[in-house]
Amino acid sequence: MLAAVPCAGADCVVLFDCDDGTEKGRIAVGAHPVHLTAVDGAVFVATMGERAISVIDGGEVTKVETGTLGPSHFALTDDGRVLIPCTGGDVLAVVDRASLSLVHRVGVDAEPHDVAVEGDRAYVGSRVDGTVSIVDPAAGRVDRTIAIDGDARIQGVDAGFGGVYAVDQAGARIARIDDTGVTASASVGSNPYEAILGTDRVLVAGRDGGTVTLLNPTLSETTVHEVGGRPTGVTTIDETHWVLNRDRARLLSLDARxxxxxxxxxxxxxxTGDGDTVVVSHYDDNRASLVSTIDREVVWTVETPPDPFEPLVL
Incomplete structure (x- = not known):
């Protein structure tokens, strides 16, 4: 297995051998790569400093023009479309995987950052207007726009448990929505970024509040864990929740044990495929690690180019 790490400060994706951390190559992909997704053997790269995404396939890099600056995240449809919100131009780009061609540029509300797919619709959050646009990717149109009450800033959008969860960064809350509108909402810690969907819980880290909030899927039950520091997210391995914290030089289980x-x-x-190891990037330290949560140890740590973002295991 290989770990692919996008390094925003060096405009490349670095490949590491998961067995021992040996570097296997660096692939130039364009300005400010931040997120990766694997689609039918290819790796799609969101290069926020470009008006295009990069696709790595068979060692070759293909640029797919979005026409709009700031591609940030990806979501996939069942019929082979790759969806990319472009923050700089208020557009959801729809790319055909087979032909690597742009098939739609759908105008959505300002500064779209994240997208999720539920059924045959895409849900796109706006960081400026505080709305979620419901898009028909096949037709290339917005079917409805849902406003979140107050001065919302929708940062993360995730689908699961039969609904869609929109994280309001400005309002420190999470909303559950469907195609009819907002069905529930709940407060979380300050400066939340995204929701993490576990087997039966929704988890939200409050970056400025030093908290991780656990909620049931309907958002009717809430448990707040005080973890301190600056938690950026949670990863769940073998039903144990592990907190990522940029102010703490460790992985800490949510129960603090x-x-x-x-x-x-x-x-x-x-x-990774064995289910008990995970690749972690250290944005502030320009490093990446493989961690065994069964053995409770770091298998390897290696240096990376500047600003390593979210890794992907291939």
Missing amino acids: TSIPLPAPAFTADP
Whole structure:
């Protein structure tokens, strides 16, 4: 297996061998790569400093023009479309995976940052207007726009448990929505960024509040964990929640019973194929690590180019 790490400060994706951390290559992809997704054997790269995304396939890099600056995240449809919100131009780009061509540029509310797919619709959050646009990706149109009450800033959008969760960064809350509107909302810690959907819980880290909030899928039950520091997210491995905290040089289980020392973690990949190791990037330390949560140890730590973002295991 390989770990692919986008390094925003060096405009490249670095490949590491998951067995021992040996660097296997650096691929130039364009300005400010931040997020990756694997689609049918290819790696799609969101290069926020470009009016295009990069696609790595068979060692070759193909640029797919979005026509708009700031591609930030990805979501996939069941019929082979890749969806990319472009923050600089208020657009959701719809790319056909087979032809690597732009098929739609759908105008949405200002500064779209994240997108999620539920059924045959895409949900796109606006960081300026505090809305969620419901888009038909096949038709290339907005079907409805849902406003979140107050001066909202929608940072993260995730789908699961039969609904969509929009994280309001400005209002320190999370809303559950469907195609009819907002069905529930709840307060979370200050400066939340995204929701993490576990097996039966929704988790939200409050970056400025030093908290992780656990909610049931309907948002009717809430438990707040005081973790201190600056938690950026949570990864769940073998039903244990591990907190990523940029002010703490360790992975700490949410119940505070287990700690694994390592450079301050910022982003994590999905668990590797064995289910008990995870690749972690250390944005502030320009490093990446492989951590065994079973052995409670760091398998390896390596240096990366500047500003390593969210890794992807291939």
